[in-house]
Amino acid sequence: MMKVRSLFILVFLLIGILACQSTKNNFTDKKTNAQKFSIAIHGGAGDMKKEWMSDSLQEAYKAKLTEAIQAGHEILAKEGTAIEAVQAAINILEDSPLFNAGKGAVLNHLEKPELDASIMEGKTLNAGAVAGVSKIKNPIDLAIEVMNNSGHVMLAGAGAEQFAVEQGFELVPESYFITENRLKAVRAAKKSHSAVLSDEIINKMGTVGCVALDRYGNLAAGTSTGGINNKRYGRIGDSPIIGAGTYANNKTCAVSSTGAGEYYIRGTVAYDMSALMEYAGLSVQEAAEKVIHEKQPQLGGSGGLIAMDNKGRISMEFNTSGMFRASMDEEGNLEVKIFK
């Protein structure tokens, strides 16, 4: 009888100790999570060779990436939300003619801009997207407006612009977006009857995106693009597709991808990252390697992605020779890179 009682006491003691341990761990985790914040951006992946880019052009890209990530980082540091940080960083890249989004986006076959963007919030799984807009200065802002105030997830073309006007957005003339370089590129592509020129492959990619984790432990992801040079037929790529170009879920990760959009849609790339983490138990880095170096090449797709898990760990993988990218952690440690 004594032996049985002793055993009971021992078991209860053990349960007690384990419970305390578990509470302690949970508490530590939550605390760490609530304080930690992190941000990463990309400005597109592609087969860019160092010799194609002058040192000064490389410096210009790096300076703009730095400006964008610092803007997002500052918001996170001041206890802003991940959505606000993603918006601020993407706005700066959209406003720069260096990237294929907003001002300086590639032009379609009619020599007009046709812009796509999407956003997703990891806490609520709320999402917003716009496709084929040509009069919205910052398409990511309209994607956020769609998410918050339309009752829909995805609006396209003139309808999306009508919604924008009703929500108080100012329209800009199409000429705002058009740069001399992009005009040359689309005219050259039209002459050669191709959507991309091999020596100007940089025109193919250059989508911008951002992932962030805020002090509240919430993830967000956003993507903005002009699509592909000389595109026709109202083509929609992966950037405005939730699950392909953009995905965020506090359970797993936030993802923004950049690459050959058709392959990224077929691979449901952004949600696949989340599914590999949630269902197959992969880390964000393992998932990114699987998607970018195994699954996409098997399909025939080239490009890259940036991803962040709910602890702020960042993965930036690409199977091309370069990807404009930057990351910055809580301590302000900055990394800005173009090539491998």
Place this chain on the structure above:
Amino acid sequence: MMKVRSLFILVFLLIGILACQSTKNNFTDKKTNAQKFSIAIHGGAGDMKKEWMSDSLQEAYKAKLTEAIQAGHEILAKEGTAIEAVQAAINILEDSPLFNAGKGAVLNHLEKPELDASIMEGKTLNAGAVAGVSKIKNPIDLAIEVMNNSGHVMLAGAGAEQFAVEQGFELVPESYFITENRLKAVRAAKKSHSAVLSDEIINKMGTVGCVALDRYGNLAAGTSTGGINNKRYGRIGDSPIIGAGTYANNKTCAVSSTGAGEYYIRGTVAYDMSALMEYAGLSVQEAAEKVIHEKQPQLGGSGGLIAMDNKGRISMEFNTSGMFRASMDEEGNLEVKIFK
């Protein structure tokens, strides 16, 4: 020494037996797989009550579902492909004014049709989609054309129609699609300033879709819809989104979903089915139950889906009170249902 030798012989014998067994199983599996074919269709899920539908209307729905599934089944029996079967079945549903796709689709705020469709092939992961077309008699045909001959996955609006013309499609006038019932419904909704009328909730859903497994062991899925009654702003729902409304992968399953499109996009429903099977080891039925009865209700989404695994096993789940649906196996066993 003898003992060790005996042990080796025993191990080799065991390996030999197991290898034979495994080869035999593989062979049987392949044979069964190559012969088996199966098809399922849906005509939309919604909160439809029996008392809202006269017996004759129920019979009309069942007759059209039967006609559609038999057309697809006949193609599979004659060794046609899963894509051909999906197309044939969906064409019949698109041509019928009973369903919210093709002729008789719901109308947008401007009292015009705005149709979406998508298709995916499980063997190649090739996919095609069109969004916001209003002059294409059978949007699923154009989605197949996009998949096979555009170099893209998704085309929208007037651009998609221009592609169609260049590929030899005939355009139909918008009046072709418009029925008296749908006109009444959109005008009533405009008066009441809502996208849906509670007593005409049937107008909200009614998307059509098909999944099939052919004699070659290949899966395919397709979806076609008019979206939601009185929709505005170029709204795109889940139906033309690969990974949300439609997905097919020979590794796992083919899926066509129908429901509150915004929630289905945010849940990446169709690809989630595949990921739950591939990464979490769920059966097609378990995956469908998880998505439709757990994950979608958590998000707030109502609707259903049809799914088929690569052995031809069918799941048709919905969290509404009804879903127009039918299935037919190799032996021609037909099941046609509307309510639970």
